[in-house]
Amino acid sequence: MTKSLVISVDAMGGDHGPSVVVPGVAQAATEAGGLRFLLHGDETAIVAELAKHAGLKDRVEIRHADRVVAMDEKPAQALRRGKGTSMWAAIESVKGGEAAAAVSAGNTGALMAISLLILRMSVDVERPCLVVQWPGVSGVTTVLDVGANVDCDAERLVEFAILGEAFHRAAHGMAKPTVGLLNVGSEEMKGHEEVRQANAILRSGKFDIDYRGFVEGDELFQNKVDVVVTDGFTGNVALKTAEGAARYIGGELRGALTGSLAAKLGALLARSGLMKFREKLSPDAAAPLLGLNGVVVKSHGGASARDIAAAIRMAAKLAQSDFATEIERNMTRLTAAVAEQQPPAVDGAA
Amino acid sequence: MTKSLVISVDAMGGDHGPSVVVPGVAQAATEAGGLRFLLHGDETAIVAELAKHAGLKDRVEIRHADRVVAMDEKPAQALRRGKGTSMWAAIESVKGGEAAAAVSAGNTGALMAISLLILRMSVDVERPCLVVQWPGVSGVTTVLDVGANVDCDAERLVEFAILGEAFHRAAHGMAKPTVGLLNVGSEEMKGHEEVRQANAILRSGKFDIDYRGFVEGDELFQNKVDVVVTDGFTGNVALKTAEGAARYIGGELRGALTGSLAAKLGALLARSGLMKFREKLSPDAAAPLLGLNGVVVKSHGGASARDIAAAIRMAAKLAQSDFATEIERNMTRLTAAVAEQQPPAVDGAA
Numbered sequence: 001m002t003k004s005l006v007i008s009v010d011a012m013g014g015d016h017g018p019s020v021v022v023p024g025v026a027q028a029a030t031e032a033g034g035l036r037f038l039l040h041g042d043e044t045a046i047v048a049e050l051a052k053h054a055g056l057k058d059r060v061e062i063r064h065a066d067r068v069v070a071m072d073e074k075p076a077q078a079l080r081r082g083k084g085t086s087m088w089a090a091i092e093s094v095k096g097g098e099a100a101a102a103v104s105a106g107n108t109g110a111l112m113a114i115s116l117l118i119l120r121m122s123v124d125v126e127r128p129c130l131v132v133q134w135p136g137v138s139g140v141t142t143v144l145d146v147g148a149n150v151d152c153d154a155e156r157l158v159e160f161a162i163l164g165e166a167f168h169r170a171a172h173g174m175a176k177p178t179v180g181l182l183n184v185g186s187e188e189m190k191g192h193e194e195v196r197q198a199n200a201i202l203r204s205g206k207f208d209i210d211y212r213g214f215v216e217g218d219e220l221f222q223n224k225v226d227v228v229v230t231d232g233f234t235g236n237v238a239l240k241t242a243e244g245a246a247r248y249i250g251g252e253l254r255g256a257l258t259g260s261l262a263a264k265l266g267a268l269l270a271r272s273g274l275m276k277f278r279e280k281l282s283p284d285a286a287a288p289l290l291g292l293n294g295v296v297v298k299s300h301g302g303a304s305a306r307d308i309a310a311a312i313r314m315a316a317k318l319a320q321s322d323f324a325t326e327i328e329r330n331m332t333r334l335t336a337a338v339a340e341q342q343p344p345a346v347d348g349a350a
Numbered sequence: 351m352t353k354s355l356v357i358s359v360d361a362m363g364g365d366h367g368p369s370v371v372v373p374g375v376a377q378a379a380t381e382a383g384g385l386r387f388l389l390h391g392d393e394t395a396i397v398a399e400l401a402k403h404a405g406l407k408d409r410v411e412i413r414h415a416d417r418v419v420a421m422d423e424k425p426a427q428a429l430r431r432g433k434g435t436s437m438w439a440a441i442e443s444v445k446g447g448e449a450a451a452a453v454s455a456g457n458t459g460a461l462m463a464i465s466l467l468i469l470r471m472s473v474d475v476e477r478p479c480l481v482v483q484w485p486g487v488s489g490v491t492t493v494l495d496v497g498a499n500v501d502c503d504a505e506r507l508v509e510f511a512i513l514g515e516a517f518h519r520a521a522h523g524m525a526k527p528t529v530g531l532l533n534v535g536s537e538e539m540k541g542h543e544e545v546r547q548a549n550a551i552l553r554s555g556k557f558d559i560d561y562r563g564f565v566e567g568d569e570l571f572q573n574k575v576d577v578v579v580t581d582g583f584t585g586n587v588a589l590k591t592a593e594g595a596a597r598y599i600g601g602e603l604r605g606a607l608t609g610s611l612a613a614k615l616g617a618l619l620a621r622s623g624l625m626k627f628r629e630k631l632s633p634d635a636a637a638p639l640l641g642l643n644g645v646v647v648k649s650h651g652g653a654s655a656r657d658i659a660a661a662i663r664m665a666a667k668l669a670q671s672d673f674a675t676e677i678e679r680n681m682t683r684l685t686a687a688v689a690e691q692q693p694p695a696v697d698g699a700a
Contacts, residue, residue, distance in 0.1 A: 217590030240567030
């Protein structure tokens with residue numbers, strides 16, 4: 001089913017470069033027989049790693065790149081001097097059509113800036129949306145934007161809904177994900193202007209989206225809907241607050257380690273659960289940059305081979321899905337819906 | 351020290367009315383010898399409860415009220431038909447100067463609306479701020495607004511800082527609480543316009559406030575600053591997200607209850623810690639309505655006698671503190687700071 005789909009990989013991305021990325025590629029290759037790869041980066045280092053993975057060599061094409069975007073490089077700097085880096089080349093292969101998707105565990109800010117410059121946005125959103133797969137009682141909820149777009153009017157929020165819904169279907173193979181707007185209450189009159197307007201536009205029924213209305217912060221953990229939409233400011237605060245809560249509670253449990261043996265064992269158990277929770281909350285394990293003309297999936301700097309393989313899996317899923325065309329379709333509907341809100345100019349002639 | 355300070359109490363407030371409120375008053379009375387009370391509500395019911403608390407009778411004055419604001423009554427309805435209720439009368443005693451502060455465990459929306467109508471705001475904020483004492487690794491952080499004022503410009507945020515700082519000093523007897531603004535990053539350029547403007551105004555140094563700049567969601571639990579300021583939308587989402595995280599993690603721990611005896615005991619231990627955490631997060635245990643011309647402290651509907659006593663303690667602390675004059679002083683500075691931002695009208699005459 002994944003018949004010779006080409007994934008462009010930034011082999012130098014992340015804290016460990018080829019020594020982790022190449023094993024990750026190997027793992028993904030074993031899982032999905034049909035995948036092929038373009039590996040961008042230092043040829044010598046990549047060849048050395050490839051030697052450890054028999055059978056991978058004939059499914060990989062190496063594209064040598066002399067330079068690397070540093071993990072601490074400022075996005076603006078990465079844009080100025082990014083040409084010729086493995087990250088830049090990995091994105092360009094998508095632009096050029098050689099690859100169906102790109103994967104990098106490199107500097108997130110630089111990856112967003114370079115992807116934005118090379119691929120451009122397919123929606124009116126200012127920059128690629130950051131998405132998190134929020135852990136809940138009965139699965140994960142896709143939450144966006146969690147930090148990329150801080151100022152959002154109603155239309156932006158509707159675009160996030162369009163992006164998130166298409167992403168969730170592609171990533172989880174769910175026919176009709178349900179969508180909600182994050183708000184301070186469930187009543188129609190609650191919240192600020194932007195949220196109420198976005199709610200009205202989504203309720204208009206002009207979109208091929210199963211919209212369920214408002215959800216509150218605590219409901220993020222209840223999988224009340226599959227996709228929760230919010231502005232990048234609120235989303236980032238919510239995400240960091242949840243991470244902080246997990247860390248705080250973990251610390252409190254650590255206190256129990258000074259208690260009885262029973263308490264020690266129990267607390268250890270509980271803490272391992274908490275660590276999983278915090279891992280799940282990390283937005284970087286395998287996160288797409290949504291809204292670009294092309295599929296880009298990032299993994300975090302500390303990515304393991306498993307994380308890289310997961311990012312490649314997600315990139316392949318998105319590249320093979322219809323989510324680009326679904327987004328296009330709903331974006332056209334949005335333009336129409338917004339146009340309807342402005343009354344047409346009256347023809348002077350009788 | 352609390353020499354014959356009079357606290358006005360809505361004896362009918364909360365789910366249990368006098369049967370819980372009067373014992374709460376008795377507890378507070380024992381703790382603080384100097385307190386006296388006006389108890390508003392059904393005289394017969396109050397007298398019956400007072401009979402169980404010898405020595406309280408001579409420190410209490412009963413003000414009979416026929417009617418009660420229902421816990422599920424809409425604020426607008428409470429405003430229309432609130433006159434003659436115990437809640438209304440409790441607030442009016444503050445307005446009239448008979449009492450130094452009012453305490454109610456009644457309907458929060460109604461209490462906010464009635465307090466706003468009778469006492470009016472002392473600041474430009476639209477309605478009384480809701481405050482939560484956020485639990486952290488080294489104490490509590492005062493966080494506001496957590497839901498009352500959803501739309502906030504930079505000036506509102508600065509007013510929250512003024513209110514929260516004065517409250518924290520009064521409530522915790524801290525000479526110079528530190529203040530921060532909730533944002534998506536610590537750099538000056540991060541965040542949306544309102545937050546960056548508020549940051550600039552607070553940095554101007556015109557206020558008698560120890561302002562420390564931006565804090566992020568996860569830092570709420572680290573007591574990085576004593577007071578964290580945010581708009582009612584973000585604050586409400588952050589609070590509910592933290593509550594949701596605690597509930598979710600609690601549920602995961604419940605899973606451990608099916609494990610070994612050690613796990614069971616440990617998980618129970620851990621969960622009791624979580625329950626404490628969630629209790630602490632509850633904004634209603636003893637929460638002031640900030641920004642009014644007068645002290646009003648609410649407790650939650652399910653308040654216990656201990657909660658009522660805590661609310662009375664806080665009401666007394668605020669009434670005896672200088673926080674009203676401190677707020678006034680900083681508000682004058684704000685007006686000046688804002689006026690400076692607009693260039694003065696040029697005099698036409700030479």
